[in-house]
Amino acid sequence: MSRNPLGFTSPLPEPIPAGQPLPHRKVIRGWLAPIVERRTARAVALLMLDWIAFAAFMAGTALLVNVWAKLLCGLAAGFMIGRLFIIGHDACHQSYTPHRALNRVLGRMAMLPSLTPYSLWEVGHNVVHHGYTNLKGVDFVWAPLTREEYEALPPARRALERVYRSGFGPALYYLVEMWWHRMFFPRKAYMGTRRAVFVWDGVFVVATAAVWIGALVAAAQATGQSVGLLLGMGFAVPFLFWNAMIGFVVYVHHTHTAVQWHDDKAGWARAAPFVSTTVHLTFPMRIGALLHHIMEHTAHHVDMSVPLYKLKGAQQLLETALPGRIIVQRFSWRWYFDTARRCKLYDFANRCWTDFSGRPTSERHATA
Numbered sequence: 001m002s003r004n005p006l007g008f009t010s011p012l013p014e015p016i017p018a019g020q021p022l023p024h025r026k027v028i029r030g031w032l033a034p035i036v037e038r039r040t041a042r043a044v045a046l047l048m049l050d051w052i053a054f055a056a057f058m059a060g061t062a063l064l065v066n067v068w069a070k071l072l073c074g075l076a077a078g079f080m081i082g083r084l085f086i087i088g089h090d091a092c093h094q095s096y097t098p099h100r101a102l103n104r105v106l107g108r109m110a111m112l113p114s115l116t117p118y119s120l121w122e123v124g125h126n127v128v129h130h131g132y133t134n135l136k137g138v139d140f141v142w143a144p145l146t147r148e149e150y151e152a153l154p155p156a157r158r159a160l161e162r163v164y165r166s167g168f169g170p171a172l173y174y175l176v177e178m179w180w181h182r183m184f185f186p187r188k189a190y191m192g193t194r195r196a197v198f199v200w201d202g203v204f205v206v207a208t209a210a211v212w213i214g215a216l217v218a219a220a221q222a223t224g225q226s227v228g229l230l231l232g233m234g235f236a237v238p239f240l241f242w243n244a245m246i247g248f249v250v251y252v253h254h255t256h257t258a259v260q261w262h263d264d265k266a267g268w269a270r271a272a273p274f275v276s277t278t279v280h281l282t283f284p285m286r287i288g289a290l291l292h293h294i295m296e297h298t299a300h301h302v303d304m305s306v307p308l309y310k311l312k313g314a315q316q317l318l319e320t321a322l323p324g325r326i327i328v329q330r331f332s333w334r335w336y337f338d339t340a341r342r343c344k345l346y347d348f349a350n351r352c353w354t355d356f357s358g359r360p361t362s363e364r365h366a367t368a
Contacts, residue, residue: 013321015320032299036314038095044106057080078237078244079245080113086292087292088108088121091107115208117198120202124140133278135262144261147347165344167340185202249294253279262348280298280319282328294311296314347360350364
């Protein structure tokens with residue numbers, strides 16, 4: 001064990017040079033075990049604070065007079081939906097508190113404003129995405145098409161794919177491909193099984209939306225405001241901002257010129273996908289903390305039991321112990337749009353990203 005420069009109570013593992021094989025995932029998770037401590041009081045307090053902030057911004061959309069002030073409150077409410085969803089995401093992984101039943105309750109409470117059915121997210125995210133991250137044909141989140149698949153699409157669907165991959169499309173992508181197709185009473189083509197809990201969670205979400213819209217209509221009538229304006233600022237703006245936020249976050253988590261996709265399960269398993277398929281995106285001015293550290297995403301994929309309030313330390317430990325193995329990217333809009341320009345389709349034979357014409361735009365990689 002090496003000296004501990006990060007302030008952890010236990011020693012750090014010896015750094016493993018880039019040329020050496022990675023330890024088994026269980027070994028790496030063992031490194032994180034001393035700092036995985038779930039705290040009920042802290043978790044409940046975080047949820048309450050975010051709900052209070054969301055309610056305050058929603059009140060602002062109804063009570064403030066100026067349209068610009070309503071709009072700012074609507075955007076801020078959308079951001080709080082994102083923060084609440086990150087808490088729900090943690091609870092869905094059973095990493096938020098030590099109590100399984102409480103996690104289910106808190107998770108559903110946190111996911112309410114995003115109109116996300118808890119049980120459907122649990123299956124699609126925990127089982128599929130985390131179980132098979134960046135494995136083509138299984139993981140469906142921002143899965144890239146091949147040139148052949150793209151050219152086989154009808155013109156309208158090709159145009160939609162271009163919008164999705166333009167850098168301006170995360171909101172539309174998440175709203176259509178994730179929420180509408182996979183979260184809102186999904187057809188069997190998108191969800192291979194049907195359970196009663198899926199239906200009841202869907203009904204719960206519809207009831208939430210009805211109460212939300214009804215409250216805004218009642219507020220508009222009570223204050224003599226335009227119903228359309230208040231629905232726009234108090235419902236449409238927050239919900240669309242949330243979709244843009246989550247679409248962007250999921251895109252940058254797993255889309256990068258250094259991130260590889262696989263269409264062969266054996267090769268995918270050999271590539272240590274819990275480390276190699278995930279980006280740690282860094283931001284200035286503690287913006288990452290405002291996002292509940294969800295951008296320290298490698299640590300989350302290595303060990304889903306790490307609570308969000310411990311992810312920063314877990315990520316630091318991994319980057320110290322595995323130098324050069326983890327993709328760390330400082331965010332800039334220039335980088336983001338360059339990534340969107342280059343990461344259009346994927347060539348699985350050469351394991352590289354291409355443009356829509358099939359021209360390579362990233363380094364080719366040998367078989368894992």
